[in-house]
């Protein structure tokens with residue numbers, strides 16, 4: 001029942017359904033094959049994804065495939081983060097704002113690196129550093145929080161990121177981009193993406209840039225989640 005509530009909350013979140021609006025153009029990363037679509041739909045509707053089985057890491061994958069999305073050995077999790085970060089990074093290019101990935105030396109006390117930094121001012125004479133985090137909504141540790149409302153897990157994650165990067169040099173704005181794995185962003189992430197896409201629209205003249213952005217985000221996310229499920233089916237991923 002909790003899962004059903006979570007799913008209803010998330011599928012009505014703004015832009016969570018934009019992946020269904022994408023034209024299936026493979027060269028733009030917008031084409032999912034049939035099995036990837038089955039996984040994407042099953043996850044969003046809480047349907048059985050697979051027969052319960054053992055993951056190569058030793059964990060147990062239930063019928064909804066929750067473990068496959070949080071497995072620390074699944075290569076798709078890291079790839080998902082890199083691909084989603086790449087979408088943000090390329091968006092800066094769309095508005096001719098130079099940006100770099102994983103800049104060193106921004107935190108005085110240690111070697112923590114946010115995912116990216118723009119090299120000219122964004123607001124109030126300050127440039128902006130960002131960091132992307134994708135959280136699995138149905139992970140056991142988040143289920144109760146996720147049932148409260150759309151984006152509650154993303155909000156929690158965004159706060160954790162703000163704490164993590166609280167020691168960034170003072171001439172920077174830090175922007176967490178926190179997203180739940182099949183819908184919903186933290187409020188500041190949504191506001192930031194809206195502002196960025198509005199800027200892209202002002203350059204391209206295309207009013208649907210925000211929807212296009214979310215279409216790319218969700219398709220990359222769903223492709224990588226599909227890879228996570230396929231990893232969990234392997235008997236020995238090293239062979």
Ligand SMILES: [Zn+2]
Pocket residue numbers: 055056057058059067071072073074
């Ligand atoms: Zn595993």
